[in-house]
Amino acid sequence: MRALWLLPLCLSLIFAACGDEDTPDATVDSGVATDAGRDSGPNDTGNTDSGVDSGTPDLGTDGGVGLDAEPTDTGTVANPFPNTSCAGVSECLQFVVGQENDLLDAVNDLQTGTRIVLGAGTFRFTNAVTIRDDAITFEGQGIDVTILDFAGQVAQSNGVDVVGDNFTIEGMTITDSKKDALRIENSTNVVIRRVKATWSAGPATTNGSYGLYPVRCTNVLMEDSEAYNASDAGLYVGQSINVVVRRNIARRNVAGLEIENTQFADVYENHVEDNSGGLLIFDLPGNPVIGRDVKIHNNQIISNNRPNFAPSGTTVSQIPRGTGTFTLASRRVEISGNTYQNNLTTDVAVLSGLAVQSSTAAWAIPLAMVVGSTVGLDLPSGGGVILNFVTNEIWVHGNTHSGYGTLPDSTNQTARPLGALLGLVYFASGGLGPVDALLYDGIGEVVDPDVVVNNTNFNHVCFEDETGASYATLDLPKLAGILDGGQRLPSTDDIYQPVLPWAPFDCSGFTGGPIPPVVLP
Amino acid sequence: MKSVCWLTAALCLAACSEAQPSRDSGGPGDLGAAADGGANDLGQSDQGVDAGEPDADLPDLGPADTGVLPWGEVVVDINLPRPPALLSEYRLVRLENGVLRYNDRVVPYELAAPLFSDYAIKERAIWVPPGTQVNYQDLEAFDFPIGSAIIKSFSFAPDLRQPEVGRRVIETRVLVKYADGWHALPYLWRPDGSDADYHVRGHVEMVDFIDPFGAPRRATYLVPQKNQCTSCHELSDGQGGTFTTIIGPKARYLNRLELGPGPAINQLERWVGLGILAGLPALDQVPSSAALTTYGSTVGWTAPELERAARDYLDINCAHCHNPQAVQGVTSQLYLNVDNTDEFRLGYCKEPGSAGSGAGGRRYDIVPGHPDDSIVTYRIESERAGEMMPLLGRSLADTFGTRVVRGWIQSLPSRNCD
Numbered sequence: 001m002r003a004l005w006l007l008p009l010c011l012s013l014i015f016a017a018c019g020d021e022d023t024p025d026a027t028v029d030s031g032v033a034t035d036a037g038r039d040s041g042p043n044d045t046g047n048t049d050s051g052v053d054s055g056t057p058d059l060g061t062d063g064g065v066g067l068d069a070e071p072t073d074t075g076t077v078a079n080p081f082p083n084t085s086c087a088g089v090s091e092c093l094q095f096v097v098g099q100e101n102d103l104l105d106a107v108n109d110l111q112t113g114t115r116i117v118l119g120a121g122t123f124r125f126t127n128a129v130t131i132r133d134d135a136i137t138f139e140g141q142g143i144d145v146t147i148l149d150f151a152g153q154v155a156q157s158n159g160v161d162v163v164g165d166n167f168t169i170e171g172m173t174i175t176d177s178k179k180d181a182l183r184i185e186n187s188t189n190v191v192i193r194r195v196k197a198t199w200s201a202g203p204a205t206t207n208g209s210y211g212l213y214p215v216r217c218t219n220v221l222m223e224d225s226e227a228y229n230a231s232d233a234g235l236y237v238g239q240s241i242n243v244v245v246r247r248n249i250a251r252r253n254v255a256g257l258e259i260e261n262t263q264f265a266d267v268y269e270n271h272v273e274d275n276s277g278g279l280l281i282f283d284l285p286g287n288p289v290i291g292r293d294v295k296i297h298n299n300q301i302i303s304n305n306r307p308n309f310a311p312s313g314t315t316v317s318q319i320p321r322g323t324g325t326f327t328l329a330s331r332r333v334e335i336s337g338n339t340y341q342n343n344l345t346t347d348v349a350v351l352s353g354l355a356v357q358s359s360t361a362a363w364a365i366p367l368a369m370v371v372g373s374t375v376g377l378d379l380p381s382g383g384g385v386i387l388n389f390v391t392n393e394i395w396v397h398g399n400t401h402s403g404y405g406t407l408p409d410s411t412n413q414t415a416r417p418l419g420a421l422l423g424l425v426y427f428a429s430g431g432l433g434p435v436d437a438l439l440y441d442g443i444g445e446v447v448d449p450d451v452v453v454n455n456t457n458f459n460h461v462c463f464e465d466e467t468g469a470s471y472a473t474l475d476l477p478k479l480a481g482i483l484d485g486g487q488r489l490p491s492t493d494d495i496y497q498p499v500l501p502w503a504p505f506d507c508s509g510f511t512g513g514p515i516p517p518v519v520l521p
Numbered sequence: 522m523k524s525v526c527w528l529t530a531a532l533c534l535a536a537c538s539e540a541q542p543s544r545d546s547g548g549p550g551d552l553g554a555a556a557d558g559g560a561n562d563l564g565q566s567d568q569g570v571d572a573g574e575p576d577a578d579l580p581d582l583g584p585a586d587t588g589v590l591p592w593g594e595v596v597v598d599i600n601l602p603r604p605p606a607l608l609s610e611y612r613l614v615r616l617e618n619g620v621l622r623y624n625d626r627v628v629p630y631e632l633a634a635p636l637f638s639d640y641a642i643k644e645r646a647i648w649v650p651p652g653t654q655v656n657y658q659d660l661e662a663f664d665f666p667i668g669s670a671i672i673k674s675f676s677f678a679p680d681l682r683q684p685e686v687g688r689r690v691i692e693t694r695v696l697v698k699y700a701d702g703w704h705a706l707p708y709l710w711r712p713d714g715s716d717a718d719y720h721v722r723g724h725v726e727m728v729d730f731i732d733p734f735g736a737p738r739r740a741t742y743l744v745p746q747k748n749q750c751t752s753c754h755e756l757s758d759g760q761g762g763t764f765t766t767i768i769g770p771k772a773r774y775l776n777r778l779e780l781g782p783g784p785a786i787n788q789l790e791r792w793v794g795l796g797i798l799a800g801l802p803a804l805d806q807v808p809s810s811a812a813l814t815t816y817g818s819t820v821g822w823t824a825p826e827l828e829r830a831a832r833d834y835l836d837i838n839c840a841h842c843h844n845p846q847a848v849q850g851v852t853s854q855l856y857l858n859v860d861n862t863d864e865f866r867l868g869y870c871k872e873p874g875s876a877g878s879g880a881g882g883r884r885y886d887i888v889p890g891h892p893d894d895s896i897v898t899y900r901i902e903s904e905r906a907g908e909m910m911p912l913l914g915r916s917l918a919d920t921f922g923t924r925v926v927r928g929w930i931q932s933l934p935s936r937n938c939d
């Protein structure tokens with residue numbers, strides 16, 4: 001179904017570029033140079049800007065080597081196990097570079113509870129490293145010290161591919177996988193610690209989809225890890241229950257960090273910079289894990305202005321570059337204490353699922369299929385199905401904002417209609433912007449730009465104690481109607497831009513939070 | 522009860538069998554019949570390689586061909602701590618002058634619709650412990666007794682229009698039913714054909730050949746890792762666990778006619794005759810697949826014929842992951858199992874979960890009436906790593922199968938999904 005806001009025609013408006021080509025903005029990246037300096041990876045080639053993003057914040061900040069200067073390539077390391085080894089550990093197997101075949105033999109024939117330790121250097125594979133047993137620990141000597149290189153992969157597979165409970169992966173870099181760098185599926189008690197996923201070509205459409213990708217898991221800890229150059233999400237947790245994501249870094253991915261169809265997630269102290277979209281929370285239509293109780297706090301969400309390089313047609317290709325956070329088709333989400341800087345489309349957008357998929361039928365999940373808990377959620381149901389397009393009980397508070405909204409992504413209105421629409425509303429008709437830092441699409445609400453008390457907040461979306469931010473309710477259905485009419489352009493006169501405290505979105509009477517922290521077993 | 526069936530089959534045989542040795546005789550005729558009457562589906566011919574020499578020296582000639590071979594009794598010992606290092610230890614199968622030969626009571630079988638594997642010639646057989654039987658199931662895979670083995674071997678020939686010439690077997694996979702379920706055990710043949718070694722880490726090999734259409738092809742043939750077997754063979758048990766399943770041995774795919782020196786006989790009835798299958802209902806109660814070979818034309822097929830063929834093709838090729846019980850695949854919410862009647866989850870106007878570059882710039886899994894706008898066709902026609910479906914098991918596109926699916930989507934009443 002066509003998204004409500006999808007501009008229906010190549011309006012004879014200000015758009016010069018209505019085609020499919022993504023015209024990169026040469027001028028967009030005023031980005032501050034705030035790289036935390038941790039991505040000194042040998043695989044993070046210095047050529048990551050690909051010529052489309054001159055002036056991006058990662059200039060000069062890839063603090064390490066330029067091109068794939070792998071530290072070791074030969075197995076001639078003096079001590080391949082400087083940091084961890086099998087010494088004194090039973091049920092433990094260790095491998096050095098050159099023993100790739102032995103490693104593959106071993107992982108295909110594991111005993112439950114085995115610990116696998118890889119030495120320093122670059123291990124090269126033509127197929128995935130697969131693990132299908134329980135209680136496996138898979139450990140290297142550290143990020144960029146132990147490297148698993150899948151550039152020679154002939155099978156179209158993930159890099160490290162796991163199905164197994166009580167799994168821990170720690171201390172390694174995974175590079176150049178055909179599909180996801182690390183995929184862990186259908187597993188309980190998963191730990192991802194100090195793992196880096198990257199692609200040596202820099203940000204490229206042809207890179208694998210996801211960096212770190214636990215999906216359909218229960219009890220997931222992802223910490224102190226990094227993801228670069230993924231053509232979908234760098235860091236991802238999806239369709240999972242009980243999740244902690246902390247102290248990670250995501251740069252130069254299409255989506256930096258995604259929490260998708262996930263229940264009870266605690267996401268904090270992550271650094272999300274120079275992606276197309278920063279930190280995103282959403283449900284997909286038809287997925288049986290109904291997202292809820294997501295806590296996003298104390299993250300750095302900076303200059304996520306990289307031109308979207310996702311393969312066209314994909315869901316993430318619709319993300320306007322310059323998006324800090326959106327929370328879409330989600331409920332019971334708390335976004336607090338985060339720093340948003342220089343996200344050129346907007347900082348935080350609160351969106352109904354209908355904004356991207358206007359068919360309510362597409363959001364129908366048969367009750368018998370529902371996974372996890374829906375207790376206490378306010379979602380429409382009936383006829384044996386529950387609908388999860390609704391976004392409600394959203395509490396945004398205590399964040400700081402600067403440099404937002406000065407150049408929304410109008411590069412491709414077909415692929416990214418929201419960016420194009422924001423460009424029209426805020427910058428056409430003589431407007432000078434910027435786009436407000438905080439946006440609510442207003443789907444399902446009464447929106448009256450002129451009479452404050454007419455505005456409704458049925459979905460309990462609220463914003464308070466925000467520093468440096470402005471707020472607007474967009475009323476997407478109305479804006480789409482104006483465009484469809486073709487008589488005039490929408491402008492900020494059509495949206496609700498209240499003065500503080502932004503009633504009725506000011507949290508008075510809000511009961512949807514706080515979201516409790518997640519405690520893993 | 523079966524006379525009509527036999528008669529139909531016999532008529533069809535008379536009409537078609539010799540006439541078109543190298544091309545499938547044309548879908549429509551094959552599709553309607555409960556039993557697949559096509560003579561050229563016998564033996565290896567499912568692989569589309571039955572170029573005019575049907576079955577002359579194949580081992581699947583029924584009881585007459587299963588005489589005791591001088592190599593002792595089959596040994597499938599589920600109590601061994603580790604699988605046998607050599608395939609020969611099972612005494613199930615061996616190579617004689619380049620031809621796979623099975624031991625006594627090892628029963629070759631064929632599927633009406635096979636999984637496409639880069640045009641590899643696949644030879645399949647089962648063995649059940651003496652005195653035990655397979656239990657018939659209508660829709661699920663047949664229930665095999667513990668201790669059973671399924672043997673599947675993959676071969677290539679330089680010119681698949683003459684598949685018996687220069688054939689080389691690459692691997693044999695033995696699926697053994699343990700007390701805790703099926704285990705998939707891969708064996709890689711030695712170049713001299715003397716035996717095959719247990720080989721769990723996988724193997725990649727470039728294979729050049731002429732395909733059944735006469736086109737030169739180069740496959741990047743993948744012998745999967747042992748763990749990768751589960752990517753096709755694993756299902757969720759609905760209680761948080763998983764189990765390994767078998768894909769082909771289902772009623773709808775085994776329900777086919779086979780020819781031998783004597784009268785044609787339905788494969789399932791042959792199994793009953795051999796005493797290895799229990800519970801077979803009347804044949805008209807048994808589901809049946811369209812007969813799908815990897816070659817042929819869909820010209821002149823009606824929409825219902827295309828639909829039946831395409832749904833069976835998608836079922837055998839995709840539904841091991843794309844079904845609600847699968848472990849991998851459910852994240853997509855695209856269910857291609859033949860009994861799925863939910864149009865949305867069959868892909869109609871459905872956006873993909875995470876197709877990545879596999880979307881090919883297209884927005885919906887299936888746009889009825891528009892194969893060129895459908896992701897499903899893009900992914901099965903692509904030969905680029907990272908885009909292809911199925912994920913494992915092919916590096917080449919299946920000329921005939923893609924034709925069937927494309928034809929089906931084209932035949933659907935047109936919809937505008939936007």
